[in-house]
Amino acid sequence: MKTSVGKTKLEIAVGDITQLEVDAVVAPASVELWMDHGVAAAIKAAGGEAVEKEAVLQGPIKVGEAVITTGHDLKARWVLHVALSESTPAVDAAAIVAATRAALAAAERAHARSVALPAFGTxxxxxxxxxxxxxxxxxxxxxxxxxxxxxxxxxxFSVYGDAARAAFKHALVGLSRF
Known part of the structure; x- marks a missing residue:
C-alpha cells in the first residue's frame, strides 16, 4: 500500500528495518536512550555498539524528543532515537504523536530524503x-x-507481521480518502 502527501511517498515495508535502503531509521527508546529492547535492540545489533554509545552520550532527553546518531554499520546513514517513555515500557498516545513528529523533524535536521519508522509502542x-x-x-x-x-x-512504516501490515494499511487507506 502506497500513498502520497504532497511530494512525499508513504508506504509500508514488512520486515527488518535494518535492511531498508533509507537515509535514516528510527529507534524508539526510553529517555536514557539505551537500545536494549525491541526495534532499538535490533538496530544496535546490526549497527554496532557504537550506535548506542553515541546516543547515550546525548541523553537523557524528554519523552517526545529525538537525537541523531550516525548509522555506523547500518545501511542507513543516520539513526534517529526518539524517547517514547520515561523508564517503564508503557507508552501513551501523546508520546507516540510527539515521537513521530520529533522523528520527522530530526530527519529534516539530518537532511534525510527517506526515513523508516517502526510501529511505535505497539x-x-x-x-x-x-x-x-x-x-x-x-x-x-x-x-x-x-x-x-x-x-x-x-x-x-517498517512493520513485522500481517497484523501490523494490516493496521498500517488501514490507516493509509483512511488517509487516502481525504
Whole structure:
C-alpha cells in the first residue's frame, strides 16, 4: 500500500528495518536512550555498539524528543532515537504523536530524503496496534502538510507481521480518502 502527501511517498515495508535502503531509521527508546529492547535492540545489533554509545552520550532527553546518531554499520546513514517513555515500557498516545513528529523533524535536521519508522509502542509498550498506526500515519500526514517544502520524499512504516501490515494499511487507506 502506497500513498502520497504532497511530494512525499508513504508506504509500508514488512520486515527488518535494518535492511531498508533509507537515509535514516528510527529507534524508539526510553529517555536514557539505551537500545536494549525491541526495534532499538535490533538496530544496535546490526549497527554496532557504537550506535548506542553515541546516543547515550546525548541523553537523557524528554519523552517526545529525538537525537541523531550516525548509522555506523547500518545501511542507513543516520539513526534517529526518539524517547517514547520515561523508564517503564508503557507508552501513551501523546508520546507516540510527539515521537513521530520529533522523528520527522530530526530527519529534516539530518537532511534525510527517506526515513523508516517502526510501529511505535505497539510491541513492548503495549499500545493497541490499530490505534498506534492511525496516530502515526495521521501525524506524518499532518507534519508533511505543515512542511510542504520538506526534503523528505519517502516515509516508510517498517512493520513485522500481517497484523501490523494490516493496521498500517488501514490507516493509509483512511488517509487516502481525504
Amino acid at each position: 510491541g513492548g509498550g503495549g499500545f493497541p496496534l490499530y490505534q498506534g498506526a492511525s496516530l502515526m500515519v495521521t501525524e506524518v500526514a499532518a507534519y508533511l502538510r505543515e512542511h510542504p517544502r520538506t526534503a523528505l520524499r519517502h516515509v516508510m
